[in-house]
Amino acid sequence: MAIKAYPTRVNHERRENPNRLRTWRTASGGVVTQFWGMRIYCGRCRDCNAPVTTRRNISAHNWGMTQLGRWPELCGECRAVKDAERKRRQVESVRELRRKRSEKERVQRGNLGLPPVRTGRPRKTGPTPKPLDL
Numbered sequence: 001m002a003i004k005a006y007p008t009r010v011n012h013e014r015r016e017n018p019n020r021l022r023t024w025r026t027a028s029g030g031v032v033t034q035f036w037g038m039r040i041y042c043g044r045c046r047d048c049n050a051p052v053t054t055r056r057n058i059s060a061h062n063w064g065m066t067q068l069g070r071w072p073e074l075c076g077e078c079r080a081v082k083d084a085e086r087k088r089r090q091v092e093s094v095r096e097l098r099r100k101r102s103e104k105e106r107v108q109r110g111n112l113g114l115p116p117v118r119t120g121r122p123r124k125t126g127p128t129p130k131p132l133d134l
């Protein structure tokens, strides 16, 4: 039996009012409207105050919770800027980590009396190979 068919008071109420519209305000100041198994969110971007809208199909989540996480706080542009900034910081932190690591390795090799590691392509030695004549 589908969950909508269970004879609970809520399901009965839903069957009786299929076009019921509910609306409420979110903590961040947006408005959610729910009808026909969809939730539509209308809010403002946290940074630039541009309108932010999105919708979710909650009828697909009949068996579980319909609290599917926070509604978006940023508009598409602000989101892209923020993602790019995060990406840049991640790249930088990995670069810094590798720099520290190779510096530590260099010091350890120096303490052991080993020659430093040469990075990059090995230097060519000997005559350069002639191109094949076909």
Ligand SMILES: [Zn+2]
Pocket: 045, 046, 047, 048, 049, 050, 074, 075, 076, 077, 078, 079
């Ligand atoms: Zn924005």
